[in-house]
Amino acid sequence: MRIGIDARMYGLEHAGIGRYVENLVQNLLKIDKNNQYVLFVRKAQSNQIKNEKINLPAGKAGIKNDPEKFASQINGAGNLKLKIVIAEARHYSIKEQFLVPYLIWKEKVNLMHFPHFNVPVFYFGKYVVTIHDLIKHTFKGMATTTRNPLFYWFKYFGYLIVFWLAVKRAKKILVPSKTVALQLRKAYSLPESKVVVTYEGVDKKLQITNYKLQITNILEKYDIKKPYLLYVGSVYPHKNISNLIRSILVFNSKYHDTVHGNYLRLVVVCSRNAFWERLRKDINELNAQNFVNLAGFIPDEELVILYRQAEAFVFPSESEGFGLPGLEAMASGLPVLASDIPVFREVYQDAAFYFDQKNPEDIAQKIKKFLFDENLREQTRTKGLELVKNYSWSKMAQKTLKIYKCINI
DSSP states (O other), X not given: OEEEEEOTTOSGGGHHHHHHHHHHHHHHHHHOSSOEEEEEEOHHHHHHHHHHTOOOTTSOOOOOSSTTSEEEEEETTEEEEEEEEEOOOOTTSHHHHHHHHHHHHHXXXXXXXXXXXXXXXXXXXXXXXXXXXXXXXXXXXXXXXXXXXHHHHHHHHHHHHHHHHHHHHOSEXXXXXXXXHHHHHHHHTOOGGGEEEOOOOOOGGGSTTOOOSOHHHHHHHTTOOSSEEEEESOOOGGGOHHHHHHHHHHHHHHTGGGSTTOOOEEEEEXXXXXXXXXXXXXXXXXXXXXXXXXXXXXXXXXXXXXXXXXXXEEEOOSOOSSOHHHHHHHHTTOOEEEEOOHHHHHHHTTSEEEEOTTOHHHHHHHHHHHHHOHHHHHHXXXXXXXXXXXOOHHHHHHHHHHHHHHHHO
16 A cells, blocks of 8 residues: 655644654554655755664665655565655645545555645545644634634634544544544534544654753753753643743742742743743733743753753633643653643643643642652652553554554455
8 A cells, every 4th residue: 555644744843744754654653564654845854854764674674865755674574765755845735625635546556644634625635634733723713813804714714614624524533632533523523433533642852861952051051940840832822821921920920939949930941933922911911021041942862951940731712623842851850830720630640740721829829738748759750750651652553553454454
């Protein structure tokens, strides 16, 4: 079978979806010895994949100098081929509606996997789609955009059409949690058999054993002062970072003496975008500049140090599809404080300490209890290290491969 994957969101530059695509591709190529894969990427991704030298079975052959040519390896189990095809079209653009279907047709793909809802309207082949969440269905309006109202609502209407077509035409829909599966089936009246939960995993480079860099140098590099809470992820409105900042202000005005007599700080790790500037404005309006460090993007090999030196990871989101950053924090040995929402209860179970994400006072009180209670912190940390063993990118890829084979029968 010739399987195509839209990998234009490959890599950490595209946050959680990028990490999902990267791990899906790498693990499929490790475990699948029979099928051929065609990755549709932009030029930036082709260079990244080439530099990473994605391992094929037996781990010796990678992408050759020309990323548009075949990279193949023959082993005892058969011949697996990988082809990189340049699809230079931005996501959500008019160009992707025409170019991507043409390239897929040209490559004679038997089954296509779109790892995001933006399936081209003019693609009529057999495909599976990954729906990570329905956040845009719930969080909408001018507070969620930096565009002018006319353009935003035009784009939002287009989003609803593309999303509807994507889920209705798909042979199977992959989702990262039972929470999203239930939301999706209810919203679109889908049969239970069409929606499959494939839990995500944790990168080994973020796990507790990978701890080699100098601590002091990394903290100084990003001007991070201890003690601090850590947040890693985007700063879109539904992430609720402004309420978290308010809780830090409440904590420092009432309880700061519980943390060695020092003021508590919040470190936010996130790539810069329009909402980053909006958050900076909120920080200034709240007079929280002394307590919030917008550290920007930090690579994994340095991020693991920040995980290990923080007091806790805080995840105040009002809605998520899975909650991967919290699991990554647990894997590095950092206990997690999280919003009391269904998906976190499903994924984190009893390995996180929960708070009312809408109430800064409650968040501050829960932070106080957590930081003051050493036994609670250690129990949460231990449970987190055990919990992450249940989540594996390899397991996710294996289940995804079974779906591919099921559809091709």
